[in-house]
Amino acid sequence: MSSTWMTTRAWLLMLPLLVVMVAVIGWPLVDTVGLSFTDAKLVGTGGNYVGFDNYTNMLSSSNFSRTLVTTTLFAVISVAAEMVIGVLAALLLNQQFHGRAILRALMILPWALPTVVNATLWRLIYNPEYGALNAALTQLNLIDAYRSWLGEPGTALVALIVADCWKNFPLVALIALAALQAVPRDITAASLVDGAGPFNRFRFVILPYLAGPLMVALVLRTIEAFKVFDIIWVMTRGGPANSTRTLSILVYQEAFSFQRAGSGASLALIVTLLVTVLAVAYAALVRKTAGSAA
Amino acid sequence: MERRSPAFTIFIHGCALLLAAIILAPIAWLFIMSISPAADLAAKPLRWWPQAADFSRYQTLLSTAENSAGAAFTSSLRNSLEIAGMATLAALALAIPAGWAVSRTPAIGWSLSMVIATYMLPPVALAVPLYMGLSHLGLLNNVFGLALVYLTILAPFTTWLMKSGFDSIPREIEAAAMIDGAGLFQTLRIITLPLAAPVMATSALFAVLLAWDEFFYALLFTSDQRAKTLTVAIADLAGGRVSDYGLIATAGVLAALPPVLIGLVMQRALISGLTSGGVKG
Amino acid sequence: MLKTITKTLVGAVFAGGLLVPHAFAETTLNALFMAQAAYSEADVRAMTDAFTKANPDVKVNLEFVPYEGLHDKTVLAQGSGGGYDVVLFDVIWPAEYATNKVLVDVSSKITDDMKKGVLPGAWTTVQYDGKYYGMPWILDTKYLFYNKDILEKAGIKTPPKTWEELGAQAKIIQDKGLLKTPIAWSWSQAEAAICDYTTLVSAYGGDFLKDGKPDFQNGGGLSALKYMVDSYKSGLTNPNSKEFLEEDVRKVFENGDAAFALNWTYMYNMANDPKDSKVAGKVGVVPAPGVTGISEVSAVNGSMGLGVTAVSKHPDEAWKYIEYMTSQATQNQYAKLSLPIWASSYDDPAVTKGQEELIAAAKQGLAAMYPRPTTPKYQELSTALQQAIQESLLGQSSPEDALTTAAKNSGL
Numbered sequence: 001m002s003s004t005w006m007t008t009r010a011w012l013l014m015l016p017l018l019v020v021m022v023a024v025i026g027w028p029l030v031d032t033v034g035l036s037f038t039d040a041k042l043v044g045t046g047g048n049y050v051g052f053d054n055y056t057n058m059l060s061s062s063n064f065s066r067t068l069v070t071t072t073l074f075a076v077i078s079v080a081a082e083m084v085i086g087v088l089a090a091l092l093l094n095q096q097f098h099g100r101a102i103l104r105a106l107m108i109l110p111w112a113l114p115t116v117v118n119a120t121l122w123r124l125i126y127n128p129e130y131g132a133l134n135a136a137l138t139q140l141n142l143i144d145a146y147r148s149w150l151g152e153p154g155t156a157l158v159a160l161i162v163a164d165c166w167k168n169f170p171l172v173a174l175i176a177l178a179a180l181q182a183v184p185r186d187i188t189a190a191s192l193v194d195g196a197g198p199f200n201r202f203r204f205v206i207l208p209y210l211a212g213p214l215m216v217a218l219v220l221r222t223i224e225a226f227k228v229f230d231i232i233w234v235m236t237r238g239g240p241a242n243s244t245r246t247l248s249i250l251v252y253q254e255a256f257s258f259q260r261a262g263s264g265a266s267l268a269l270i271v272t273l274l275v276t277v278l279a280v281a282y283a284a285l286v287r288k289t290a291g292s293a294a
Numbered sequence: 295m296e297r298r299s300p301a302f303t304i305f306i307h308g309c310a311l312l313l314a315a316i317i318l319a320p321i322a323w324l325f326i327m328s329i330s331p332a333a334d335l336a337a338k339p340l341r342w343w344p345q346a347a348d349f350s351r352y353q354t355l356l357s358t359a360e361n362s363a364g365a366a367f368t369s370s371l372r373n374s375l376e377i378a379g380m381a382t383l384a385a386l387a388l389a390i391p392a393g394w395a396v397s398r399t400p401a402i403g404w405s406l407s408m409v410i411a412t413y414m415l416p417p418v419a420l421a422v423p424l425y426m427g428l429s430h431l432g433l434l435n436n437v438f439g440l441a442l443v444y445l446t447i448l449a450p451f452t453t454w455l456m457k458s459g460f461d462s463i464p465r466e467i468e469a470a471a472m473i474d475g476a477g478l479f480q481t482l483r484i485i486t487l488p489l490a491a492p493v494m495a496t497s498a499l500f501a502v503l504l505a506w507d508e509f510f511y512a513l514l515f516t517s518d519q520r521a522k523t524l525t526v527a528i529a530d531l532a533g534g535r536v537s538d539y540g541l542i543a544t545a546g547v548l549a550a551l552p553p554v555l556i557g558l559v560m561q562r563a564l565i566s567g568l569t570s571g572g573v574k575g
Numbered sequence: 576m577l578k579t580i581t582k583t584l585v586g587a588v589f590a591g592g593l594l595v596p597h598a599f600a601e602t603t604l605n606a607l608f609m610a611q612a613a614y615s616e617a618d619v620r621a622m623t624d625a626f627t628k629a630n631p632d633v634k635v636n637l638e639f640v641p642y643e644g645l646h647d648k649t650v651l652a653q654g655s656g657g658g659y660d661v662v663l664f665d666v667i668w669p670a671e672y673a674t675n676k677v678l679v680d681v682s683s684k685i686t687d688d689m690k691k692g693v694l695p696g697a698w699t700t701v702q703y704d705g706k707y708y709g710m711p712w713i714l715d716t717k718y719l720f721y722n723k724d725i726l727e728k729a730g731i732k733t734p735p736k737t738w739e740e741l742g743a744q745a746k747i748i749q750d751k752g753l754l755k756t757p758i759a760w761s762w763s764q765a766e767a768a769i770c771d772y773t774t775l776v777s778a779y780g781g782d783f784l785k786d787g788k789p790d791f792q793n794g795g796g797l798s799a800l801k802y803m804v805d806s807y808k809s810g811l812t813n814p815n816s817k818e819f820l821e822e823d824v825r826k827v828f829e830n831g832d833a834a835f836a837l838n839w840t841y842m843y844n845m846a847n848d849p850k851d852s853k854v855a856g857k858v859g860v861v862p863a864p865g866v867t868g869i870s871e872v873s874a875v876n877g878s879m880g881l882g883v884t885a886v887s888k889h890p891d892e893a894w895k896y897i898e899y900m901t902s903q904a905t906q907n908q909y910a911k912l913s914l915p916i917w918a919s920s921y922d923d924p925a926v927t928k929g930q931e932e933l934i935a936a937a938k939q940g941l942a943a944m945y946p947r948p949t950t951p952k953y954q955e956l957s958t959a960l961q962q963a964i965q966e967s968l969l970g971q972s973s974p975e976d977a978l979t980t981a982a983k984n985s986g987l
Contacts, residue, residue, distance in 0.1 A: 009478075010399035013391035017409060017449055020388060024446040025412050028423035035422060042422070043653045043675065089313055095306050103310055105561060106317050112557030113321070114507045116525040117546040120532040121324050124539050128815035129827055132323055135340035145755075151763075151818030153969060166320065227416040230509040234529050237643070239764030240817055241965035248510075251418040256514065257647055257954055259675070261422045268419040279414050332851065336830055361620050361637065429654030517652040517659065518605055518638040530610070533641025537822045 036266035042259040054266035063242075063250065064267070068274075070157070071246040075225035078161045078168075082221060083214065085165065086172025091202075093173065094180045104177070107170040115167070119234035122163035126150050126235075150236050153243035160244055164231055172217050179213045180206065212286075219282040226275055247271045324550075327543035328352070335539050351544040367545065369519040370527035373437055374549075377523060378505035380441040385448035385501050386456075386494060393456025394482065398465065406457065410450045417510045428515060435517045443511050448501040455500065459493025460486070496563040503553050524549045602892045603634045606661040607648060610639040612821050613713045613841050613879070613913040622909060626899045633892050643765055646954065653677055653886060660887035661896055663712070665766075666878050666946070667953045669703040674951040678882040682707040684894055692903065696944050697916040700878040703949065709882030710901040711916045716874040716940045717774050717837050717863055718933075720846070724857040725753050725834040734861045736871075738778055738802060741835060741864055745811040748834050756813040757834035758806065759824045762968060764961045767820050769947065770875045771837055772964055775799035777945030778866045778873035784948045789982035791960070792975070795869075800974040804967050817968050829854055837863060839877060841912040843933045860933050862940040876944040914941075955986035 036054055040047025058064050093104055110118070125132045126149040134146040149159045183206055191205045229248040232238065238245030238253075251271065255264025298306075327335060328351060330344040357364030396406045424443060425434070433439025463486060471481040487494075509525040516522045528549055531542045557564065608619050616639050623635050638659070640648050646668060652658035664672060672678045685707050690698075697711035719741070721734050729748045735741040745757040761767035776783070779802070781795020790796065806812045813833065815823075821838055825845060828836040829852040836842070849855035862872035881900060883893045899905060906915035910926045914937055920926045927934045948956060962984075963977035972980070 006399055007401060010395035010402045013395035014402060014405055017388040017392040017453060018405065020449065021409050021412060021446055024424070024443060025415065025420060028420040028427065029415065031423035031426075032419055041675070042425070042650070092306065092309050092313060097303075097306050097310050099310065099314075103314055103317075105558060106314065108557040108561045108564070109317060109321055109554060112503065112553045113550050114525060114528075114553060116507075116509050116528050117324075117550045120528055120542055120546050121320055123532060124327065124542065125320065125323065127539070128818060129823070129830075129832065130336050130338075130340065130539070132340065135338075135342075139339060146815070148815045148818055151815060153971070166316070170317065223414055227418075229417070230525075233509075233513075234532055237764065239965065241764065241969050241971060242962055248416060248418050251416075251421075253958070255418070255422050256651060257958075259650060261426075264418075265422055268416065268422070271416050272414075272419040275414050275416060279411075336826060338830075338832075361624060363616060366637075366639070425651070425654060434654050435652065435658065514651060517648055518607070519636055522638075530640050530644065533610075533643055537826050 032265045032269060035262055036269050038262045039260075040262040042256065042261045047262055050262070054263040055270070058263060058267050058270060064270075066242070067245050067247055067250045070244065071226060071228070074157060074161060074164075074228060074244075074246060075222055078164045079218065079221045079225050081161065081165045082169040082172050083218060085169045086217075087176050087210065087214070089169065089173035090176035090180055093177050104174075107174055109170075110167045111171045111174075113167060115230045116234055118163060118167045119231040122159070122166075123150070123235045126159050151240050153240055156236055156240055156244050160232060160235055163235065164225070164228070168221060172214070172221070175213050175217050176210055179210045183209045215282075215286045219279065219286060222282065223275055223279060226278065227271075247274075324543050324546055327540050328547050330540055332538050332540055348540075351538075351541050352548070354541070355544055355548060366519055367527060367548075370522050370524045371548070373516075373519075373521055374506060374524040376437050377441045377444060377521075378502050380437070381444035381448055381505045382498050382501040384441070384445045385452045386498055388445070388449050389452035389456045389497060390487070390490075390494070392453045394460050394486070396453070397457045397460035406453060410454060412446070413450055421511070421514055424511075425514060434515055435521045437521050440512060440515055440521060440523070443515065444505045444508060447508065448504055451504065452497040452501050455497040456490070456493060459490045459497075463489045492563070496560070499556050499560050499564070503556060506553050601632045601634055602889050603636060604660040604887075604889060604893055604896055605636045605638065605658070606663075606896070607638050607640065607645070607652070607659045608663050609642045609645050612642065612839055613715060614909060615841075615912055618909050618912060622900055622905055623896075625905070626896060629899070630892075630895065633896070635896060642767075649677060649884075650675075653884070658886045659884055660889055660893040661881055662884055664709065664880055664882055666700040666876050666880070667766075667949075667957070669701060669708045669880075670949050671951045671953060672882070673703045673706070673708055676885050678708040679885050679887075679890060680706045681709060681883060681894065685710075692918060693916045694918050694941070696876070696941055697878060699876065699946060701880040701882070709880040710897050711878055712881045712897075712901050713877075713879040713913050714916045714941065715839050715877040715879070715913060716937075716944050717770055717839060717877060718843075718860050718936050718940055719863045720828060720836045720838055720842060721859040721861070722828070722831065722834050722854055722857055723859045724854070725757070725831075726859070728753055729834075734859060735835075735864050737864045737867050738775070738873075739867065742806060742809070742811055745835060746809075749811060754832065754834055756810060758812045758816075759819065759827045759833035759836040760803075760812060760816040761819045761821045761824050761838070762803070762816045762964065763818050763820050763823075764965050765820060766957060766961075768961055768964050769957050770877055772799055772803065772960065773875040773945060773947050774837065774863050774873050775802055777875065777943065778864065778870050780866075780869045784950070784987070787950075787987065789956075789985050789987055792978035792982045797974060797978060798866075800964060800967055800978060803964065804974055807968050808970075817965065840914055840933065840937070843930060844911040860936045862936050862943065870943075872939050872943050874940045874943040874945060876946045878944075950987060952986040955984075959984040959986075 037049055037051060038047035039050050093100065128134065128146055128148040128151060133149065137143045138146065147155070150156050187205060188201065191201050196205070227248055228246050232244055232246055232249055236244045238249045251264050251268045254267055255261050326344065329347045329349055331348050334341040334344050355364050355367045358368050359365060396403050428434045428439045467485055468481050471485050476484065507525070509529065512523040512526045516526060528545050531545050610616055620637060623637060627633060627635055645663065649659065649662045649664065693711060694714065697714045700711040701707055701709045719734065725748060726734065729751050731744050731747065735744050748754055748757045760771050762771060776791065776796050776799045779795035779798040781799055782790045783796065784790055807814065813827065824836050824838050825842050827833045828842065829846050831853050843858060843860050846852045846858045847855050863874055865871045865873055881897045883890050883897065887893050901916065903915065903917040903920060906917060907920050907923060907926050910920070915926060921934060950956060959981040963981035966972045967974045967977045
């Protein structure tokens with residue numbers, strides 16, 4: 001069989017997937033670019049060409065810069081916390097103890113819980129009058145009065161991050177655990193003989209094995225955190241005083257609540273660009289880590 | 295096995311208990327809320343354990359009496375099942391040939407990378423044209439329309455998993471069958487696909503989980519019982535106007551049950567799927 | 576492979592599209608309502624059942640969303656060919672819905688009997704530019720509810736007549752240790768906060784707009800926000816009010832955790848129901864207070880109407896349904912959670928029985944209803960105001976600065 005026929009055949013088999021992706025993702029993306037230069041409304045006729053007005057208006061608005069900061073804070077803190085807690089949990093799960101198999105099985109639960117259910121659950125837990133968190137902390141004498149966790153700008157973002165982290169750290173833990181189990185026993189034993197302390201042992205012997213898989217988890221989680229919508233929509237809708245409004249919520253508001261499809265599209269593309277830059281930077285980093293770990 | 299001091303053993307067990315509590319407490323509370331009488335949930339100090347378990351909310355939500363709150367919930371359950379099912383089947387149908395092609399002809403691998411890169415795109419960047427497009431085709435508020443959109447979320451993942459699966463099946467087996475005179479599709483059907491069955495199952499479950507979880511597109515593209523999915527139904531309940539927190543919790547438990555069961559049963563396969571993607575990433 | 580799938584999908588869609596109208600010899604209407612506040616979901620379902628019994632050839636699918644989703648759902652459904660036929664809309668939306676052709680003009684269908692029978696205040700709910708875009712259905716304003724038991728224990732004889740007095744009475748309750756934070760409001764970053772704010776704007780005689788330009792940053796509009804901030808900072812207001820919606824306020828009030836609460840009509844009979852409420856029989860209701868020298872009472876127009884959407888394929892059946900839902904008979908039958916739009920209903924003992932106190936408050940409150948601004952850009956204005964209110968409450972900016980910024984961001 002000739003190799004050109006092999007390649008042609010491969011393309012033919014690939015074609016259905018590509019057609020669907022181009023039709024449902026490629027075309028809308030191009031269309032969004034077109035829309036972003038118009039003042040089109042969501043329903044009705046096309047709208048007029050307005051050049052870069054939408055972009056300049058968006059980029060210069062205080063809403064945008066503030067939302068960008070909020071989104072970045074959310075992404076950086078929640079992903080960092082998930083990574084650290086996830087690796088710690090994986091190190092723990094890699095030890096011998098009674099009930100280890102059960103605990104490992106339980107780790108899948110938060111990850112399997114639908115995001116919206118998770119958000120709803122935590123919203124109930126944080127309820128200022130009848131929530132479990134206030135009740136528990138008061139009964140343990142840790143706070144003396146019920147607090148408005150989702151009503152204060154200082155705690156609302158943290159409360160969201162905790163909820164997001166609870167759902168996602170087990171995934172990091174499971175990925176890290178799988179990588180840990182690939183660390184050959186004799187290497188850890190050898191480092192013990194060399195007299196390496198626990199921290200050095202983790203840093204120089206174990207971490208290189210984790211680096212590759214963790215980098216991938218880091219990239220995926222960061223992109224997801226940057227795009228976050230569901231959990232915020234259900235828990236705070238961006239409040240209080242817009243302190244938890246992220247970029248995706250802002251786009252929704254602009255394009256759908258205010259029906260300004262054109263300027264919503266320009267904002268969405270700015271977000272896309274940011275995520276792309278982030279992903280490319282990360283990809284370079286992944287390649288570097290993979291190179292040094294191998 | 296290295297030896298551990300008793301203090302370290304106690305420390306490890308302590309940490310394990312803490313981790314178990316962190317994982318379980320919120321989930322347990324969700325379930326307890328769902329069976330606690332409304333008065334218990336509004337009590338101060340809060341009553342952590344119901345005096346009498348009350349399962350009536352499950353009955354309320356699962357009742358199918360016409361024109362009732364239960365009918366609205368069960369129809370969203372059915373929509374979620376239908377949409378996840380259709381999107382998953384379609385995603386597998388696209389992923390199997392594409393995954394095999396990339397696995398056997400690495401030269402076209404870059405196209406799969408492009409497909410996977412679409413994962414980066416924030417849904418908000420596509421939402422407006424998709425909304426207009428679906429509207430044009432009459433596919434808004436329609437299970438087929440939503441399934442079509444979900445297909446593009448699921449297909450990159452399933453194709454990637456299928457490709458990894460085919461990679462682990464030696465080409466020599468296929469070559470041997472062809473030498474015996476079997477055509478390509480016959481070979482795939484008789485030899486390759488049965489060997490890839492476990493990967494197909496994993497991919498399918500992944501796809502179902504992804505589709506079950508989706509919220510943003512469902513919020514925008516569905517409006518009523520004809521297509522509204524479970525995630526939107528729950529967000530509506532939690533929107534602040536339902537005063538019985540137990541009912542919200544019950545809906546949460548019911549929506550979480552299928553993916554949690556899948557997660558528990560398939561956990562080994564799911565993790566190996568995740569990590570194989572991760573290690574080779 | 577793709578081809579078969581596409582074929583199946585397209586085939587199924589077409590089959591579905593062709594089958595629906597022919598399979599049943601009846602019309603199916605889709606109607607959008609909000610969950611909770613005013614008529615309960617159960618009430619709406621019961622009314623609809625009665626309608627379909629009387630009209631067996633019409634089937635009505637009901638959809639309930641939180642108030643927060645009502646506007647966006649209505650707007651988004653415009654794009655779907657078979658969207659909603661009947662939608663519930665708030666008094667603030669007709670301008671936008673008329674401008675963007677979401678609702679159809681039903682002026683020709685409003686009979687003289689309707690014009691004469693329905694309270695004039697209710698009509699403002701559905702009018703824009705002299706045209707009618709539906710029928711008023713919920714005639715509602717926010718009242719001041721109080722817990723008679725707590726007031727009695729505090730030695731307070733009569734509920735407050737002015738907002739100042741409300742603060743003074745709350746202070747007494749707080750000082751006597753009866754409640755830590757006696758007043759509950761719905762100040763979450765949502766339309767609910769605007770309704771409370773509007774009530775106060777009406778008390779202080781403020782204006783939202785002057786000659787089409789924002790004017791809430793001056794005079795009464797500013798005083799209203801200052802009152803909210805003072806009440807919040809003084810500790811007399813439950814600090815959790817800033818994340819409350821109406822249902823949270825109701826829950827707190829019914830639990831006996833608030834002496835005063837601002838809320839809609841529906842709370843009266845719900846809080847008086849011993850099944851869910853701990854304060855049944857102790858619920859007092861008066862019109863929201865006024866400000867000495869400016870107003871006797873205050874009130875926000877929180878009414879809502881039912882309209883036929885421009886995309887409806889069955890506008891006649893849809894209108895028939897609306898006529899039924901807004902008819903005097905239906906409204907009188909379900910007058911416990913929402914008061915009728917019909918003037919003569921208020922003299923009907925079947926309606927007033929058991930809620931004389933509410934009716935008395937309604938006579939004053941409904942007459943004083945103050946509108947939120949009528950503008951196609953209401954959503955933007957409201958969003959900007961919500962932010963201003965929350966920022967002021969949280970001390971992130973002064974009421975003056977917050978309202979000035981809101982005026983700038985209001986899109987007007």
